[in-house]
Amino acid sequence: xxxxxxxxxxxxxxxxxxxxxxxxxxxxxxxxxxxxxxxxxxxxxxxxxxxxxxxxxxxxxxxxxxxxxxxxxxxxxxxxxxxxxxxxxxxxxxxxxxxxxxxxxxxxxxxxxxxxxxxxxxxxxxxxxxxxxxxxxxxxxxxxxxxxxxxxxxxxxxxxxxxxxxxxxxxx
Amino acid sequence: xxxxxxxxxxxxxxxxxxxxxxxxxxxxxxxxxxxxxxxxxxxxxxxxxxxxxxxxxxxxxxxxxxxxxxxxxxxxxxxxxxxxxxxxxxxxxxxxxxxxxxxxxxxxxxxxxxxxxxxxxxxxxxxxxxxxxxxxxxxxxxxxxxxxxxxxxxxxxxxxxxxxxxxxxxxxxxxxxxxxxxxxxxxxxxxxxxxxxxxxxxxxxxxxxxxxxxxxxxxxxxxxxxxxxxxxxxxxxxxxxxxxxxxxxxxxxxxxxxxxxxxxxxxxxxxxxxxxxxxxxxxxxxxxxxxxxxxxxxxxxxxxxxxxxxxxxxxxxxxxxxxxxxxxxxxxxxxxxxxxxxxxxxxxxxxxxxxxxxxxxxxxxxxxxxxxxxxxxxxxxxxxxxxxxxxxxxxxxxxxxxxxxxxxxxxxxxxxxxxxxxxxxxxxxxxxxxxxxxxxxxxxxxxxxxxxxxxxxxxxxxxxxxxxxxxxxxxxxxxxxxxxxxxxxxxxxxxxxxxxxxxxxxxxxxxxxxxxxxxxxxxxxxxxxxxxxxxxxxxxxxxxxxxxxxxxxxxxxxxxxxxxxxxxxxxxxxxxxxxxxxxxxxxxxxxxxxxxxxxxxxxxxxxxxxxxxxxxxxxxxxxxxxxxxxxxxxxxxxxxxxx
Numbered sequence: 001x002x003x004x005x006x007x008x009x010x011x012x013x014x015x016x017x018x019x020x021x022x023x024x025x026x027x028x029x030x031x032x033x034x035x036x037x038x039x040x041x042x043x044x045x046x047x048x049x050x051x052x053x054x055x056x057x058x059x060x061x062x063x064x065x066x067x068x069x070x071x072x073x074x075x076x077x078x079x080x081x082x083x084x085x086x087x088x089x090x091x092x093x094x095x096x097x098x099x100x101x102x103x104x105x106x107x108x109x110x111x112x113x114x115x116x117x118x119x120x121x122x123x124x125x126x127x128x129x130x131x132x133x134x135x136x137x138x139x140x141x142x143x144x145x146x147x148x149x150x151x152x153x154x155x156x157x158x159x160x161x162x163x164x165x166x167x168x169x170x171x172x
Numbered sequence: 173x174x175x176x177x178x179x180x181x182x183x184x185x186x187x188x189x190x191x192x193x194x195x196x197x198x199x200x201x202x203x204x205x206x207x208x209x210x211x212x213x214x215x216x217x218x219x220x221x222x223x224x225x226x227x228x229x230x231x232x233x234x235x236x237x238x239x240x241x242x243x244x245x246x247x248x249x250x251x252x253x254x255x256x257x258x259x260x261x262x263x264x265x266x267x268x269x270x271x272x273x274x275x276x277x278x279x280x281x282x283x284x285x286x287x288x289x290x291x292x293x294x295x296x297x298x299x300x301x302x303x304x305x306x307x308x309x310x311x312x313x314x315x316x317x318x319x320x321x322x323x324x325x326x327x328x329x330x331x332x333x334x335x336x337x338x339x340x341x342x343x344x345x346x347x348x349x350x351x352x353x354x355x356x357x358x359x360x361x362x363x364x365x366x367x368x369x370x371x372x373x374x375x376x377x378x379x380x381x382x383x384x385x386x387x388x389x390x391x392x393x394x395x396x397x398x399x400x401x402x403x404x405x406x407x408x409x410x411x412x413x414x415x416x417x418x419x420x421x422x423x424x425x426x427x428x429x430x431x432x433x434x435x436x437x438x439x440x441x442x443x444x445x446x447x448x449x450x451x452x453x454x455x456x457x458x459x460x461x462x463x464x465x466x467x468x469x470x471x472x473x474x475x476x477x478x479x480x481x482x483x484x485x486x487x488x489x490x491x492x493x494x495x496x497x498x499x500x501x502x503x504x505x506x507x508x509x510x511x512x513x514x515x516x517x518x519x520x521x522x523x524x525x526x527x528x529x530x531x532x533x534x535x536x537x538x539x540x541x542x543x544x545x546x547x548x549x550x551x552x553x554x555x556x557x558x559x560x561x562x563x564x565x566x567x568x569x570x571x572x573x574x575x576x577x578x579x580x581x582x583x584x585x586x587x588x589x590x591x592x593x594x595x596x597x598x599x600x601x602x603x604x605x606x607x608x609x610x611x612x613x614x615x616x617x618x619x620x621x622x623x624x625x626x627x628x629x630x631x632x633x634x635x636x637x638x639x640x641x642x643x644x645x646x647x648x649x650x651x652x653x654x655x656x657x658x659x660x661x662x663x664x665x666x667x668x669x670x671x672x673x674x675x676x677x678x679x680x681x682x683x684x685x686x687x688x689x690x691x692x693x694x695x696x697x698x699x700x701x702x703x704x705x706x707x708x709x710x711x712x713x714x715x716x717x718x719x720x721x722x723x724x725x726x727x728x729x730x731x732x733x734x735x736x737x738x739x740x741x742x743x744x745x746x747x748x749x750x751x752x753x754x755x756x757x758x759x760x761x762x763x764x765x766x767x768x769x770x771x772x773x774x775x776x777x778x779x780x781x782x783x784x785x786x787x788x789x790x791x792x793x794x795x796x797x798x799x800x801x802x803x804x805x806x807x808x809x810x811x812x813x814x815x
Contacts, residue, residue, distance in 0.1 A: 073319075075319075
């Protein structure tokens with residue numbers, strides 16, 4: 001797999017931060033997993049919260065890449081990856097990653113997430129803006145982030161202005 | 173008085189204190205301003221530099237804070253946008269956002285940056301730092317996010333604006349220092365004017381006498397030293413004249429010091445007019461002047477100078493309506509003959525001056541080596557005379573005075589003798605003037621009165637009722653003669669009728685009112701008064717009527733050439749007839765020949781005294797003459813007293 005130098009650099013920064021696996025091990029899913037992790041870095045989590053639980057569907061393409069990040073430090077909190085079952089309510093999720101396949105295969109789950117107002121990140125260009133807080137999309141050599149503020153507000157968290165400044169679009 | 177006239181006496185030129193003051197003030201002010209300015213400018217440089225470091229560091233921190241997301245998401249555009257905020261900052265030459273691997277994520281250069289060049293060593297430092305590279309300040313600021321360092325921001329700031337600001341401060345400091353120096357200069361100029369004037373005045377006073385405007389003693393000494401150096405080269409020697417005003421004290425005492433000062437000024441100007449233009453008149457102190465006469469050598473030339481100076485003061489001087497006839501005594505000496513150095517030359521002139529005074533004032537005298545010896549002797553005698561009474565070195569000799577008609581001794585004149593233990597008998601003509609000038613005459617006079625009265629008493633006790641004539645000086649009279657005589661009479665128990673006081677004509681007329689009272693008091697005691705040296709004083713005869721005197725003594729000067737000198741004979745005759753018509757008796761003194769005695773007897777002189785009859789002899793020896801007188805009781809004594 002060939003990565004653009006910039007994408008590799010972004011991954012390296014995550015690797016530096018988290019002392020993750022060497023750069024040569026990175027592939028597209030690992031890169032996306034790093035971006036998801038970095039987005040969570042720029043969220044101001046409540047003080048009493050000691051873990052950041054990212055919920056992912058069992059057959060999500062990034063699951064294995066994200067799992068490798070499980071247990072890492074995220075702003076003095078522990079980053080954890082949870083597998084979401086179709087029949088369970090995602091009540092313990094702080095955030096969720098949904099890919100295009102999830103929208104088709106796990107529609108009820110996605111609906112639950114949106115109903116509960118979980119902070120949702122997606123790489124699906126078709127993801128509904130109303131319930132998806134952040135959508136990442138490859139644009140040439142890099143990924144662009146689109147932020148949907150109503151969904152962010154619904155998740156009752158605050159995004160760092162630093163992240164907002166990077167966003168390609170911020171929808172109100 | 174012209175203080176700024178040409179003078180040869182100032183060895184230095186121009187004011188020194190003023191120059192030194194100006195220099196000192198400028199150096200002190202300059203050093204103070206330099207040190208203060210340097211400290212201030214160094215302080216300004218470092219504080220401005222620290223301010224720049226703080227400012228750039230703060231900017232770097234802000235950029236670092238805002239760049240973390242861009243680094244993490246590898247967003248060059250965002251990083252560039254963040255750096256674009258530096259456009260407003262004038263000092264920043266270059267800025268970089270550096271990723272975790274040292275790769276430059278974004279870079280910024282202001283559009284108007286004249287200088288460029290980012291020397292960017294690879295990112296290695298986790299801590300913030302700054303360093304100075306050439307004329308730039310390089311600040312490294314790590315970019316952190318979530319407790320981790322994810323990259324760095326590096327800013328390069330231009331130091332030129334800092335230098336420009338510091339240079340401006342230096343310029344302001346220099347201008348302020350220049351203004352301060354200018355102010356100091358203005359102050360110093362004003363002070364210096366006073367200092368210069370004071371210094372000039374002090375300088376003048378150091379070399380000139382403020383009363384007369386003549387060079388002073390100090391200047392004279394320097395001039396003498398200078399002239400001495402020329403002898404043997406450009407001259408054969410020079411003359412020195414010393415002048416002392418006779419009786420200047422009288423002018424001061426009677427007319428007051430202001431007039432005395434004016435008189436000194438007038439004399440100074442007279443002197444300057446009468447002496448050669450190359451001669452220098454100086455005021456030596458008090459009423460003493462000296463004239464330094466360059467290239468004047470030889471006795472005849474000295475005499476010419478002496479005469480010229482005496483002539484200068486011959487004409488009376490009018491000061492504020494007072495016509496003052498100022499007389500002076502002058503002493504002259506020459507270099508190198510009379511002194512080897514300035515002090516000995518001045519001493520030689522002074523010795524000659526003393527000699528001139530001793531010769532009767534208003535005259536000049538030229539130094540001869542013998543004077544020094546005489547002067548030394550005089551000083552010694554003067555000192556010894558004060559001890560003569562207690563050492564019993566004084567004694568009285570007696571010269572008989574006989575009745576002209578019979579040759580009988582009626583009295584004696586007591587004459588003072590001094591037998592110096594080392595120098596032998598000192599002539600009265602030598603030591604009496606000395607005692608007069610030193611004031612010792614008062615004590616000596618008292619001793620003479622005491623001794624004469626004791627002798628009267630002894631002779632009376634032995635049956636010799638002869639009178640004893642005692643000479644008294646003007647000083648004794650001024651001190652109160654009556655008291656002195658009372659003391660002598662009381663101590664001895666002598667009969668006052670046998671005491672006769674001889675007063676010179678000069679002393680008699682000096683303070684006639686006081687003398688009349690004093691002599692009247694003596695008369696009331698029965699003491700007789702004779703006028704000594706009559707005919708030499710050239711004074712009015714009117715006092716003869718006023719004074720209670722009994723006897724005149726014809727001075728030996730008129731006796732000496734008798735009977736051959738018709739003039740002297742006429743004078744003697746006139747004195748005798750004058751005396752008789754005023755009911756006074758007459759004594760002729762200094763009779764040495766039989767012819768003189770005959771002439772005086774023929775002209776009815778009452779009494780005679782002189783070597784023809786006897787030299788002055790001791791008290792024991794003079795008794796032999798008493799036998800010549802007719803022996804008798806009170807009748808004889810009355811006759812003596814009546815004489």
